[in-house]
Amino acid sequence: MNKVLQTSLPFDAWPERDRSLWQAALRGGAIFEPDGAAAHWAEDTRRQVAKGYGKWLWALQSFGTLAPEVDPAKRVTEDHLRRYVAWLEAQGLASVSIASRVTDLMEAIRVMEPEADLSLLRRLVSTLQQRAQPSRNKAVRIKPPGEIWEACTDEMGRIAADPAPLSMEAASRYRDAFALGFLVWSPIRRRNLAALTLGESLRFEAGRWRVAFGAEATKDKSPLAFALPDEEDYQAALSDYLQRIRPRIMGADDLTRDALPQIRGPLWISTRGKAMTAHALYYAVTRASARLLGAPLNPHLLRDCAASAITTERPDYVLAAARILGHSQLSTTLAHYEQASMLEAGARLQEIVAEIQSRMEQEVPQTLAAPYDPFLLDPWEQD
Template sequence: MSLVLPTEDWPEADWAMWTALRAQGGPLDDRGALAHLRATSLKTLRIRYGRWLGWLSRTEPDALSLSPTERADLPRLEAWLEDLAHTAPMTRLMFVEGVIRVLSAAAPDADWVMHRRLRGALKRDAGRGDPARKRGRIVSTKVLLEAGLRHAGPHADAAATPLEAMKRRRDGTMIALLALMPMRRRSFCELTLGQSVLLMEDEIIISLSEEMTKTGVAWEAPVPPQVEPVLRRYIEDVRPYLMARGNQDHARLWVGKKGEVIGQNHLGSRISDLTLQLTGKRIPPHFFRDAAATTLARLSPDAARLIRPVLGHAGFQTAERHYIHAKTIEAGRDYAALVKSLKGRKS
C-alpha cells in the first residue's frame, strides 16, 4: 500500500478544500490562498498532505469523517510523528509543516498557536539537516571552474569522436557556468535562448524571471569572462551540431546528443557523475550553491554579504523580502564582477 493517499481517494471535504486553495479566481470569485504557488510547490504540498491522509486511513480511518482542521489536532499529529520516528528530523519537519501550511491557509482564523509551537520544536530538532551529507563534498568554486574548463577544452580536444568532443564541451560548459553562476537545477534546465539567455556581441546575460526562481525574485547577471568563451562556443557550434543530429527545433539551452531537451533528473545525474570523474567528489548541482557561498565567505567579510541575494535566499519578513527584491540584480552583477578576482587565487 502506498504511504501517500492518492487524490482520487481523498475525503470529499479535503478535495474540496484543496480545490479551493488552488483556485485562480475571477471577476466574481476569490483567489485561493495557495494559488500563487508554482506547480512544483503545490505538488510537494499535495504529497505531504496525502502522506498525512494515508497514515490516517491506515491507523484511524474513522477520523477521515471529521473536517480537515478538526482531525488535525495535536494528539494525532504527535502520534503521526511517532510513526515517523524512523525518518530524519528534517523529513518529519517537512511533513508536519506541509500539513500545517495547507490547513492554516484553508482556515486562517482557526487557532494554530500550538501547531506552530510544534513546528518550531521540530525546526529546532532538525537544525540545518544532516551535515554529514555535505561533509567533504563542498569544494571551492575555483576547483569546479577549472574542472569544467578542462573538460570543455583539452578533454574535448582529445576525444576519440566528434560526437564525444561535442558532449564534453557541453558538459564542461555546464560545470563551469554552474560554478560561477550557481542556480537551482530547475532554473538551470529551463534556460532558454532569447528569453533567459541573451546573446549579445560583447557579453551573454543570464536573466532569471520571477517564475524561474524559488523565491519569486528576479535574478540577472552577465556571464563571467572565464566562462563566456566556452558558453558562446557551445551556443554557436556545439548546440547546432547536436540539434541537427535529431532534427530538433526548440530554444532550450541544454540539449542531449540528439538535440532533445535535457530533463532535471538526467542533468543532476550527469553533473554528479562528471564531478566525481573530474574532482574525485560527487557534487550534485545544488552543492554548487554551497561552493559559491563557501568561496565568498572565505574571500572577505564584505564578499560574504553577497551570499544571501546571490543564492536567492529570502527571509520570512516582508521587509526583508522587499530588500532582497531590490538588491538581487545588483548583487548578481556584483558577484559576476567579484568572481573575476578568483583567477589566480589559490583555492
C-alpha cells in the first residue's frame, strides 16, 4: 500500500504559541469574559480551518522558515504567501481549492489574533477567488427542482402501487427517494436533515408538519423553523412514508393516519432499525439521484438550486428560502438562485425582488438586509 503524503502539520505539532492562540480563539468566555473569536464556529468549520492552517505551517516548515517563536500574523509576508501558493499549485490543487486553503489561513489568523492586519491576505484571497475556476461545471450538474421532484414521485408511486408485499429493498428505495424529494423542498443542511426527530424537531401542530431547530443546532446559531409543503403529492408521500415505509424498515406494523402525530423517534431509519447518520443520508440521496436522474446529486449540490425549488411557483417565497437555507443575507440566497437560472421562475423573480426589499425592514431581520461582506461571514458552506 502506498503511503499517503502528509501535507498538513497536526495540531499537537504546531508551535506552542500557535496552539495557545487557537485554543483561546475556540474557548467560550466565563461570566465576565468575552468568548473567543471562533467560539461560535461549528465543529466542521473548526476542523476545516485548523487543517488548512496546519497546511500553511507544514509549508513554512518545509521552506525552513517556520520560526516557532514568531507570532502567526508576522509570518504572513508577501514572499511566504507567494511560495505557499506556488507550493499548493505544485501539488496539483485546483484553483478553487487553492483559494479555499488561503481562506483557511486568513480565518485562522483572524480569530487567533483579532487585532492583526489582514489586508495582505484579503487582497490575495480576493484575487484567488476571482481567478478560481471550478474543476467541474456545477451548472451542468444542477437539475431543475421540478424534474427532481417528478422523478422522486414517480419512483415512490411505482413502489406504492406494487401489489406485491413491501420488501425491505423497496422500502429503502422509497425512503431514499423521499429524502431526495425532502431536500428539494426543504434544503436544510445535512446535519439537520439527519437530526430530524419526530415529536421533537419535526412535529404535527395546527394541522401542519413543522420543522424547528434551536439556535444551538444550526450552523449560524440562529433558530430555524418552517412548515413542510402542503402540496397534495408531497403530503401523500410523507404520509405513506410514515404509515408504511418507515414501519417496514423498523420491522413494525403499518400505522393509521390518526397515529401519525404521536410518532416518536428519528425520521430517517436504516435497515438496521437505527437512525441514519448524516454520512449515510449523503450516500442515500446521491445514490437515489444517480438512479432516478442519471446524475449523482449530493445534499450540498441540491442547496445550489434550493432557492429556485421554493420560488418556482411563488417567487415571493424567496425570503422563506433564505431562512431555510440558513443564509444571513438575502444576496447569498439570490446567488444560489442564479446558479439554477434555467428555471422559468427566473424571469419573474427579478420583478418581485424590488417589492421584497422595500419591505425588508418589516419582514426580515436586519442581518438579512445588511450589505454583503465576505469577511463577516463564515466562509465554509459545508453540510
